[in-house]
Amino acid sequence: MDIVFHRTVPVFRIFDVAKAHAFYLDHLGCTVDWEHRFEAGMPLYTQVSRGDLVLHLSEHHGDATPGSTVYTELSGVRALHAELAGKDYPYLRPGLEQDETGTTLTLTDPFGNRLRLTEPGARPDPAPNGTCG
16 A cells, blocks of 8 residues: 555644734634634644645643744745735734745744745756855
8 A cells, every 4th residue: 555645734832822813813814623622721722724724733731842843835925925914913024035945934923933934936046167156
């Protein structure tokens, strides 16, 4: 039987559901797909998504390390940048970066986790005659 991977879903550690919702739902435009708590008052484990961007957010100790980075490719990074710039979210004003991987928008959530959203593009030309630029 062939081994086939279907989807990778990163887990980000969160510490405050209201702050997570303000960032992921209100600012980034994700929706809550489902939520789970073992019982009332217990830590939240939830899935949020926007299109094919799917993330698990967890308040559970040991599920993930705060300050992690997820790299994902997308189309329309400039449109997303413009959309987010037009929203009233005072804690983040990211710019666009261009490098050999493409154009990147890096978003940092309230818990130090980073979403590195990259639209692959033309790579810069190498330096002439094999020299470093």
